[in-house]
Amino acid sequence: IRTVSVTGSGIGVLGDTKTLNLDKVTVKIRNKTETQYQTNDLTRSAVITTYTANNATRLPGSIVYSLSQIINDPAAVDAHYYAGVVYDYYKTKFGRNGIDNGNMTIKSTVHYSRNYVNAFWNGSQMVYGDGDGVNSLALSGGLDIIAHEMTHGVDEYEADLIYKDQSGALNESFSDCFGTFIEYFAQKNKFDWEMGEDVWTPKIANDALRSLQDPTKYGDPAHMNDYNYTTSDNGGVHTNCGIPNKACYLIATSSGMTIEKTEQIYYRALVNYLTQSSDFKAAKEALIQSAVDLYGVNSVEANAVKAAFEAVGIY
Numbered sequence: 196i197r198t199v200s201v202t203g204s205g206i207g208v209l210g211d212t213k214t215l216n217l218d219k220v221t222v223k224i225r226n227k228t229e230t231q232y233q234t235n236d237l238t239r240s241a242v243i244t245t246y247t248a249n250n251a252t253r254l255p256g257s258i259v260y261s262l263s264q265i266i267n268d269p270a271a272v273d274a275h276y277y278a279g280v281v282y283d284y285y286k287t288k289f290g291r292n293g294i295d296n297g298n299m300t301i302k303s304t305v306h307y308s309r310n311y312v313n314a315f316w317n318g319s320q321m322v323y324g325d326g327d328g329v330n331s332l333a334l335s336g337g338l339d340i341i342a343h344e345m346t347h348g349v350d351e352y353e354a355d356l357i358y359k360d361q362s363g364a365l366n367e368s369f370s371d372c373f374g375t376f377i378e379y380f381a382q383k384n385k386f387d388w389e390m391g392e393d394v395w396t397p398k399i400a401n402d403a404l405r406s407l408q409d410p411t412k413y414g415d416p417a418h419m420n421d422y423n424y425t426t427s428d429n430g431g432v433h434t435n436c437g438i439p440n441k442a443c444y445l446i447a448t449s450s451g452m453t454i455e456k457t458e459q460i461y462y463r464a465l466v467n468y469l470t471q472s473s474d475f476k477a478a479k480e481a482l483i484q485s486a487v488d489l490y491g492v493n494s495v496e497a498n499a500v501k502a503a504f505e506a507v508g509i510y
């Protein structure tokens with residue numbers, strides 16, 4: 196078997212053409228050879244490999260390949276391309292070597308199950324459903340969603356926030372915040388403070404799965420007074436994230452603040468201060484301390500963090 200890195204391309208979920216890093220592999224099948232162009236990106240310090248579950252649920256499934264340099268699988272095209280974008284973001288902004296900071300292989304599986312309107316990090320890899328064509332398109336078509344899932348991986352090697360109640364809502368919020376920061380980094384013209392908008396309800400315009408700017412737009416709380424005490428969804432982690440999400444939006448849009456300063460504060464808190472059991476108040480303190488470390492005591496940045504969390508009812 197001989198492998199060499201080559202450039203290919205494919206059409207993504209939204210019909211756009213993307214250039215892809217592929218691995219040209221000559222395989223022997225009985226007494227004949229076949230050249231496969233596999234979705235295996237060897238151009239970065241971390242290998243990025245994209246698989247298909249072929250609408251079953253066994254993971255990771257099989258590596259997506261083509262007999263030409265054209266990958267004819269939109270969900271795989273976007274999963275493969277956007278994983279590289281997220282790797283580049285963490286490397287460029289923070290010098291981080293991928294998910295574990297040790298350049299572990301970045302694995303994504305597309306076509307998970309049938310009519311599956313969701314995506315998840317399973318503790319080892321990213322997994323994407325195809326959607327059902329009504330509630331969503333294939334979920335890997337959203338850069339903010341891929342960034343959300345890969346950030347779950349980063350969290351696992353850093354704070355490793357317990358996926359329940361307030362620490363779980365923080366886990367979700369950090370994934371939504373970095374999903375938004377990465378969208379700004381890579382697609383400034385398509386930047387917004389919503390999650391999943393590119394693939395959400397293809398028949399309905401201007402909607403999304405969640406909003407950081409106004410969580411109540413989709414029924415999520417934006418203040419502690421409206422915290423949702425529930426046992427479902429691990430204590431409402433996908434709804435109560437609205438409260439820290441709103442704080443993130445307020446920080447980034449405060450006078451004297453930028454997204455670039457906000458993402459540095461968030462990354463430092465995730466790596467240096469947050470722990471498994473951190474709750475919303477601990478996150479406020481971790482983010483204030485990170486802002487103090489980076490910009491000084493009583494700085495505009497540290498005060499913006501303090502004011503934002505108080506505005507959502509966290510004192």
Ligand SMILES: Cc1cc(C(=O)NCC(F)(F)F)no1
Pocket residue numbers: 312313314315334340343344391404428433
């Ligand atoms: C309710 C609920 C929301 C989510 C969610 O956020 N999934 C990740 C995403 F990337 F698909 F958005 N899961 O259950």
Ligand SMILES: [Ca+2]
Pocket residue numbers: 339375378386387388389390391392
């Ligand atoms: Ca978005």
Ligand SMILES: [Ca+2]
Pocket residue numbers: 392394395396397398399400401402403
């Ligand atoms: Ca829509």
Ligand SMILES: [Zn+2]
Pocket residue numbers: 343347367370
């Ligand atoms: Zn999540």
